[in-house]
Amino acid sequence: MPNDAEILLALFDAALKAALPDGQFDGRLPLRPKGRTIVLGAGKASARMAAAFEEAWTRAGGICEGLVVTRYGHAVPTRSVEIVEAAHPVPDEAGLKAAGRILTLAREAGPDDLVVCLMSGGASALLSLPAEGVTLADKQDLNRALLKSGAPIGEMNLVRKSLSAIKGGRLAAAIGKAKLVTYLISDVPGDDPGSIGSGPTIPERVDPDVALEILRKYGIDVPDHVLRTIRSNAVTEPVAGGAVHMLSTPKMALDAAATKARELGLTPLILGDALEGEAREVGRVMAGIARSALLHGEPAKAPCVLLSGGETTVTVRGQGRGGRNAEFLLALVLSLKGERRISAIACDTDGIDGSEDNAGAWFDASLFENARAKGIDLAAHLDRNDAYTAFAQLDRLVVTGPTLTNVNDFRCILIRP
Numbered sequence: 253m254p255n256d257a258e259i260l261l262a263l264f265d266a267a268l269k270a271a272l273p274d275g276q277f278d279g280r281l282p283l284r285p286k287g288r289t290i291v292l293g294a295g296k297a298s299a300r301m302a303a304a305f306e307e308a309w310t311r312a313g314g315i316c317e318g319l320v321v322t323r324y325g326h327a328v329p330t331r332s333v334e335i336v337e338a339a340h341p342v343p344d345e346a347g348l349k350a351a352g353r354i355l356t357l358a359r360e361a362g363p364d365d366l367v368v369c370l371m372s373g374g375a376s377a378l379l380s381l382p383a384e385g386v387t388l389a390d391k392q393d394l395n396r397a398l399l400k401s402g403a404p405i406g407e408m409n410l411v412r413k414s415l416s417a418i419k420g421g422r423l424a425a426a427i428g429k430a431k432l433v434t435y436l437i438s439d440v441p442g443d444d445p446g447s448i449g450s451g452p453t454i455p456e457r458v459d460p461d462v463a464l465e466i467l468r469k470y471g472i473d474v475p476d477h478v479l480r481t482i483r484s485n486a487v488t489e490p491v492a493g494g495a496v497h498m499l500s501t502p503k504m505a506l507d508a509a510a511t512k513a514r515e516l517g518l519t520p521l522i523l524g525d526a527l528e529g530e531a532r533e534v535g536r537v538m539a540g541i542a543r544s545a546l547l548h549g550e551p552a553k554a555p556c557v558l559l560s561g562g563e564t565t566v567t568v569r570g571q572g573r574g575g576r577n578a579e580f581l582l583a584l585v586l587s588l589k590g591e592r593r594i595s596a597i598a599c600d601t602d603g604i605d606g607s608e609d610n611a612g613a614w615f616d617a618s619l620f621e622n623a624r625a626k627g628i629d630l631a632a633h634l635d636r637n638d639a640y641t642a643f644a645q646l647d648r649l650v651v652t653g654p655t656l657t658n659v660n661d662f663r664c665i666l667i668r669p
Contacts, residue, residue, distance in 0.1 A: 572638020
């Protein structure tokens with residue numbers, strides 16, 4: 253059997269391949285319109301989605317045009333759909349301009365046209381178009397505060413919608429009478445279409461009181477003019493939306509990893525694709541489950557892997573270099589106290605754990621002893637949110653570069669008999 257590192261990385265690779273949009277449009281294409289086919293999109297996977305759609309659409313005899321915005325470093329070659337890059341997770345001027353152009357293209361669509369929207373995780377920050385009364389700087393400040401607050405992604409996106417001129421179904425409203433089809437790659441717990449990229453084409457009501465309560469809950473103070481905009485930017489009667497297709501989800505990625513595990517002679521157990529909570533607390537809970545499997549054969553008997561997805565959060569208290577997956581993994585290591593028959597990997601499927609250059613990290617039985625030999629105080633690193641540095645010093649980072657997809661976190665705990 254392969255060693256622990258080889259197994260963990262093979263399962264992560266299987267999950268990534270299942271989450272790519274390549275070939276996912278086959279059998280899901282709309283009818284060709286009398287007029288234009290306009291492709292609009294945003295997100296970390298949107299450029300790869302645009303290339304995959306172009307290929308499928310061309311094979312079907314169609315032509316298309318349009319504009320997609322993705323994160324810096326995530327562009328891929330396309331034939332006719334323009335790809336632009338912008339900042340994530342804090343929006344910048346490039347994202348603002350791209351969002352304005354996308355809204356203009358949507359408004360130009362006529363009743364004989366087809367608008368294809370390609371959305372994936374990251375679209376909320378990349379497609380930043382402030383509502384009247386707030387500036388890009390206002391949204392940048394609020395995004396930074398939300399990212400440090402420990403708020404789950406669903407609550408962050410509710411606040412973002414309340415200050416947006418394009419999210420929360422507002423892009424669908426701009427499209428008007430043109431036919432609308434939306435394709436999604438889910439990075440949110442539960443795969444709610446309205447939460448993916450803050451749902452630019454998913455009609456919904458936007459309640460200002462909900463956004464204001466979230467700000468109060470996390471103690472986030474905003475200027476009076478921002479509060480006024482939140483109150484005035486409500487959506488009480490959302491327009492009708494078009495068809496929605498889910499191309500990839502966290503569950504699909506976990507299922508692919510489970511299939512690979514069986515090929516390697518391991519029993520897979522998927523604990524859930526929508527786990528949330530403080531990263532270090534989830535790590536401690538997972539350590540208890542792993543110990544139970546090792547000692548009692550429950551909830552799975554070794555050799556086995558415990559798989560999970562979702563999106564944990566980190567409440568930033570220290571000044572270290574972190575990432576929620578690295579923080580989860582460091583808490584898991586500390587809780588296991590060097591147990592030699594358990595190893596694990598935790599990575600973000602977009603290739604970026606937080607704002608660092610790694611997808612995540614991994615550990616095996618030797619890590620605890622290696623840290624002690626090098627004088628690395630793992631508990632101190634966790635206290636200051638500095639998990640990245642700890643795993644870097646121990647040569648346990650997972651660095652993939654942009655994966656061009658995003659189905660959120662992938663966690664795998666390997667338990668040997």
